[in-house]
Structures are given as C-alpha cells and as structure tokens.
Amino acid sequence: MAVREASADETPYGRYIGSDGWFVLNLADALAVRNEEKGGATYPLESRDHPFADVGVRVCVLWPGDPNALYHSEDAQEGFLVLSGECLLIVEDEERPLKQWDYFHSPAGTAHVLVGAGQGPCAILMLGARPEVETLRYPVSEAAARHGASVATETADADAAYADWPGDYEPVRLPWPPT
Numbered sequence: 001m002a003v004r005e006a007s008a009d010e011t012p013y014g015r016y017i018g019s020d021g022w023f024v025l026n027l028a029d030a031l032a033v034r035n036e037e038k039g040g041a042t043y044p045l046e047s048r049d050h051p052f053a054d055v056g057v058r059v060c061v062l063w064p065g066d067p068n069a070l071y072h073s074e075d076a077q078e079g080f081l082v083l084s085g086e087c088l089l090i091v092e093d094e095e096r097p098l099k100q101w102d103y104f105h106s107p108a109g110t111a112h113v114l115v116g117a118g119q120g121p122c123a124i125l126m127l128g129a130r131p132e133v134e135t136l137r138y139p140v141s142e143a144a145a146r147h148g149a150s151v152a153t154e155t156a157d158a159d160a161a162y163a164d165w166p167g168d169y170e171p172v173r174l175p176w177p178p179t
Contacts, residue, residue, distance in 0.1 A: 013171040028176040033169040062116030067149035078128040085122030121178040
C-alpha cells in the first residue's frame with residue numbers, strides 16, 4: 001500500500017502540514033509560532049492534529065537570552081543539532097557553549113535546557129523519542145535560574161512548572177535562515 005502525501009494549508013504566515021503522510025517542507029515557506037517574551041520561535045514540522053507517532057521533531061529559533069523551555073528531564077532520549085548561531089546548553093547543572101554544527105545527545109533522564117546566546121538568533125533542530133507514557137521532571141537548577149529557565153520548587157507537574165511562563169504563541173513568518 002502506498003503512503004499518501006500529507007495535505008498542507010497555506011496561511012498568511014506560511015505553510016502548515018495538515019494531515020498524516022509524507023511531505024517536503026522548506027523552512028523559508030513554513031509557518032512558525034513565536035512567544036515574544038520567552039521560549040523563542042518554533043517551526044512545528046508536524047501537524048498538531050497528526051503528530052508523528054515515534055519521534056517529535058521541530059526547529060526552534062532562540063534569540064540571546066531566550067530559553068527554549070524550563071530545565072527538565074524526561075524518560076526519553078532527545079537530540080539537538082545547532083544549525084546556526086550560538087546557544088548555551090545547561091546540562092546536569094553545568095553550562096556548555098554550543099555553536100553551529102554542535103550536536104547534543106540527551107539520554108533519558110538527563111536534565112537540560114538550551115538558552116540563546118551570541119549576537120543573534122540561534123536555530124536548533126530538536127528531535128525526541130515519543131514513549132507511550134512520558135514522565136517529566138523539573139528540578140531546581142542554579143545554572144538554569146541565572147537564565148530564567150528553572151522552577152523555584154521541583155515538580156513533575158508541567159502545568160505547575162509553566163504556571164508563570166507566558167503562554168501565547170502567535171503565528172509568524174520568519175526569514176530562513178534566521179537573522
């Protein structure tokens with residue numbers, strides 16, 4: 001049986017994949033979502049209504065000082081490839097600078113967060129396994145707190161962890177590569 005091509009919706013902000021199936025999407029043509037306060041911008045490469053079953057994938061653009069999330073660990077492995085720019089990796093409460101083409105492999109259980117650094121935006125390809133049941137943990141981190149990316153009290157509740165995080169992501173059209 002042949003796999004069908006996914007449908008794509010054209011929006012004023014770019015192309016968005018709207019169904020299951022194979023597809024080709026150039027980031028210069030893709031819709032992105034951005035939170036002006038925190039979290040940078042994300043190119044959702046999979047449809048919200050039809051997420052990939054086995055692996056999550058997105059490209060995140062972080063401006064200097066933007067954390068991509070709160071410092072956390074999960075019971076699934078992830079990988080991060082810096083496509084352009086510079087960022088700061090906080091892993092197991094240690095800071096490591098990353099630059100273009102650096103790859104960070106995060107085994108299950110590794111506490112981490114990425115923060116934009118350098119003089120301009122940083123683009124990161126983010127990949128993560130999709131277990132049937134995922135457990136997240138948000139530990140307190142001094143290193144992450146210096147960058148506004150740590151909870152005040154450890155929790156396993158994502159809603160509690162992100163209670164103070166700005167929640168409105170607006171669709172935007174970003175230049176690719178980011179400038």
